[in-house]
Amino acid sequence: GQNIDQPTEMTATEGAIVQINCTYQTSGFNGLFWYQQHAGEAPTFLSYNVLDGLEEKGRFSSFLSRSKGYSYLLLKELQMKDSASYLCAVRDGDYKLSFGAGTTVTVRA
């Protein structure tokens, strides 16, 4: 199986920046995904990295370093609606997508 680690919880203030780290060990690599999941809802796609570097999409950015087995999701200008769980997922050499346990982000006023 895969080994994907991310912090369990993070708390930040509205308007601030939060960085969620993800480290992974997989047999083969075919991309890294970040998903957002609000409580009681389905996960929704945020970003996809397959090459090293930074992908920016509005207030959210995702970074990948394949040699280090490392990614982060950066959330800028935090809003209350950003309170959710953020899931790091890695697609392995057999194209199966494995998920980390998720990081619960709480945004406080």
Added chain:
Amino acid sequence: IAGITQAPTSQILAAGRRMTLRCTQDMRHNAMYWYRQDLGLGLRLIHYSNTAGTTGKGEVPDGYSVSRANTDDFPLTLASAVPSQTSVYFCASSDRVDTGELFFGEGSRLTVL
């Protein structure tokens, strides 16, 4: 626009009973997946299908079976439910096995007593 539809939304089931969770997508996606989500463990892959007519085992396949008779439907069957199968089940699909993002259904909450 339906996307992926799962049924039932919620179900309470007696141990030993047979149960089928239904999943239908209207996006003509090739790949479909079943995950279970448990507190502290995240999403774990049960079974998957890269294209109609083929299926494969994921991380936690024991006690579950799937079929993929056509592109749109991917039912998950619990032959004889046990309490450890109490979980939230998510069906997902992807247009491409290699690069496509996964689109998730709304989930089916199953409680086995």
